[in-house]
Amino acid sequence: MKGLVYTVVSGAVRYKGYFDWVLSRLVERDAKKEVRYLLWISFYQITHMKKAHYHVVMEAVEYAKRHLNVKTGSFVNAVLRRFIREKDLLSRSLPHDPAQALAITRSFPEWLVRRWLSRFGPVETDRLLDLLNEPPAFTIRIDPARASKADVVARLESLGVATKEGRFLDSALQVDKLAPVLKDPLFTEGAITVQDEASQIVARAVPPLQGPVLDACAGVGTKAAQIRESSPETLLVAMDNDMGRLRKTGGRMDRVQGDGLGAPYRKDAFGVIVLDAPCSSMGIIRKHPEIKWRRSEEEIITFGNYQLDLMRSLWDNLRAGGTMIYSVCSFEPEETVGVLDRFRAEKHFFVENPLPSLMSGDRCSLLPDKAGMGEDFFLSLPHETGMDGFFIARLRKP
Helix, strand or coil, X not given: CXXXXXXXXXXXXXXXXXXXXXXXXXXXXXXXXXXXXXXXXXXXXXXXXXXXXHHHHHHHHHHHHXXXXXXXXXXXXXXXXXXXXXXXXXXXXXXXXXXXXXXXXXXXXXXXXXXXXXXXXXXXXXXXXHHHCCCCCEEEEECCCCXXXXXXXXXXXXCCCCEEECCCCCCEEEEXXXXXXXXXXXXXXXXXXXXXXXXXXXXXXXXXXCCCEEECCCCCCHHHHHHHHHCCCCCEEEEECCHHHHCCCCCCCEEEECCHHHCCCCCCCEEEEEEECCCCCHHHCCCCCHHHHHCCHHHHHHHHHXXXXXXXXXXXCEEEEEEEEEEXXXXXXXXXXXXXHHHHCCCCCEEECCCXXXXXXXXXXXXXXXXXXXXXXXXXXXXXXXXXXXXXXXXECC
16 A cells, blocks of 8 residues: 555656646646645546546545545636546647647656757757656675675566566566565564665765775765775774764764864875765656655756755875775755866866776677766766666775
């Protein structure tokens, strides 16, 4: 039941832009919030689920009459029945402007559609929007010290969970459903962790044998735990400005409540600093569709400024010859290459290939042309990689 509720609610949020446009064509006045939510959920079931339309209408009307009033039930009934009759005709009233039409039909803010059209062109933007509207794919990370991939696959398949190899990493395994995974001892005891493959790549970019490691914006410590798995003897510090998040970190590491804008460490304290910076999170819209409605174009610029400030502040804590891994779950230029370009105007550093181990062999041939994985950085565009949108750069301090 929880899975069904999640599917319907997240789908309604994902397509609410289109559904509100539909309402604007079908009714002359704005519906109250609770009625609008009920109609979103009903519209989604009618357009995207294999459920008889009359069942959807009946359930929505009964709910409205029981929890609101009879008049509202009649209104819901009229709107839904008209939508079923006219939904195929609505496309004829779409705006002639391509960006406006695409924003409506794909249910994305118009400013974001225009931004991506300018950057990617119509064909790629269409692919990107379609991909981000698909139900999310989930990936787990396997700790090889606790479980073999073969054992994990066998266990999950016994639970009815289908699995698929990760695109780049042996530690990554895609799963077709998450609920059984979260209940299994493999997860509760830490042998597997829910983590997108693009996110897993961040820890793989950490070079070996460069001294103490600081995870500067550790959150709940997912990446710090992954670093610990591969470097069990390295001094590892997980820092975050929220002790509540830090208390959720597992494994052997030092936990420090602190802010990256004023880290409580001496100069040259670390050989590696991982800066997985707070960002607009535009790369994870597929998993969190509410993000596209909450963000503004101005916020992307604001995040870019904040990320640059973090990089400036932490740079002094990095020793000469050390490495900073900069990453964000975004693929917007102001938060990715733009931050590097602005930092380059202030500091001298070398940009290294963050993932040389993935640039050879069969896996290299799997890399799409526009993944951006090369001598400078790794850029995951969701419609190209099938993973979350992500950016990873490795900077070496002279």
